[in-house]
Amino acid sequence: MKTDGHVRKPGSVMVTVFLTAVLTLLLAGGTAYWMGYLGPREHAQRVKTGAQSEEHPQGTREMSSSDTEKGKILYWRAPMNPTEIYDKPGKSAMGMDLVPVYEDEMIGQEAVKIDPVIQQNMGIRLAKVTKGPLIHTIRTYGHITPDETLTAQVNLKTSGWIEKLFVDFTGKYVKKGEPLFEIYSPDLVAAQEEYLVAFRSLGRAGGPGGRSMLESSQRRLRYFDVPESEIQALEKSGKVNKTVMIRSPLSGFVIQRNAEEGAYIKAGTMVFRIADLSRVWVDAHIYEYEFSWIVEGQQAEMTLSYLPGRTFRGTVAYVYPYLQPKTRDLIIRLVFQNPEMELKPEMYADVSIKTVLKGEGLMVPSEAVIRTGVRNVVFVSSGHGKFVPRDLVLGPLLDNDRVQVLAGVTAGESVVTSGQFLLDSESNLKEAVRKMMDAKTKAALKKEDKDFFADME
DSSP, rough: OTTTTTTOHHHHHHHHHHHHHHHHHHHHHHHHHHHHHHHHHHHHHHHHTOOOOOOOOOGGGOOOOHHHHOOOOEEEOSSSOOOOSSSSSSBOTTOOBEEEEEEEGHHHHHHHHOOOHHHHHOOEEEEEEEEEEEEEEEEEEEEEEEEEGGGEEEEEESOOEEEEEEEOOOEEEEEEEEEEEEEOOOOOOHHHHHHHHHHHHHHTOOHHHHHHHHHEEEEEEEETOOOHHHHHHHHHHOOOOOOEEOOSSSEEEEEEEEOOOEEEOOOOEEEEEETTEHHHEEEEEOOGGGGGGGGGOOOEEEEEETSOEEEEEEEEEEEEEEEETOOOOOEEEEEEEETOOOSOOOOOEEEEEEEEEEEEEEEGGGGEEEOOSSSSSEEEEEEETTTEEEEOOEEEEETTTTEEESSSOOOTTTEESSSSHHHHHHHHHHHHHHHHHHHHHHHHHHHHHHHHHHHOO
16 A cells, blocks of 8 residues: 555554554543542541531531521530531531531530420420428338336345245236245344234334334335335244245236346346336437438338338337447437237337428429539429429428428429439530530630731730
């Protein structure tokens, strides 16, 4: 083939066409590769920095007219993580659109505004602050003891031997005047002989001297606790008895016994202790802060584990003037009648005392109060989904799971009784964000001041 005076061979033409095609493919592939590589990187960089691009409008959240009506946007946060905040719109770490937080949602420094739908999902419930009588029921434990005013001890004022024992076991019931034991004592025998001599002398000679001797010997027998009936029997028989009968001074149960038949008893030894259990005491334990609620004469109720459904009623008889050194509690004495002997000493019982403070006071449900150990906080509803935290000064716990409020709220206000811990978390989060935003603003102002003075120099 001849062209412009040159002859071109067919093989060289084919080589030229082949090389041109290869170069074209390589250029096209490289261009596609670099466009595909740089495009995602540039897009990722824009998402990371929060910058907006007209080329990718779907990467950011557009402002609507309804958003502008809600007020100024303070910051942007991730929808799935409230602690992930930004100062510009964009994407969260999970790739979701950031949500704006408006100025009117930050009511005060710690207040919270919640949408009604979210309130329902959070299970927020409200209750009124009420005013009424302050009723507090003290619930504690106590143990039954004998009434100390209805107990007696049988002691001997002379030494001797127990010849015969009529009450031979502890717990036996005896009536007043019943025989307990017979004792032989040389001193008692001598006192009987002296009395008989004086009695016979008065019968024969009479006179003031004989009567004085008789009264003296009779008084000696009485000092030895010889009953009057034994003295009269001695006068009738005219014989000295070897033993003297000792009788019970009251009706009751023998709760302590230190006597055996044939045993030698020294003077001053307690032989029997007898208690009338028709009336018993209950020593109930209360805390120090409950002391001001207790006055003598208050009504008290008691239940026993072995008598379910049975309630015993008594009164507060005495408040001890000191605390127990080990348990650091105060003992109050309750009095209960026990005609059927169902209340037995050393039993443990559940005690409740209903107390009423003078006057009326404010009260809120106890579950509404968030106790931090330093503060007592409730969230008060101010309407339109707004909840404001309030610090309270609390009084004692009351019946029906309520607590007295000395300061912090007024009657008729509504407090949150359920979901308040979620509100507290949101309030603390907003307070932390506000402090952070304030710190950033102060830092920016300081930087502007430095730049200004630098320019002046």
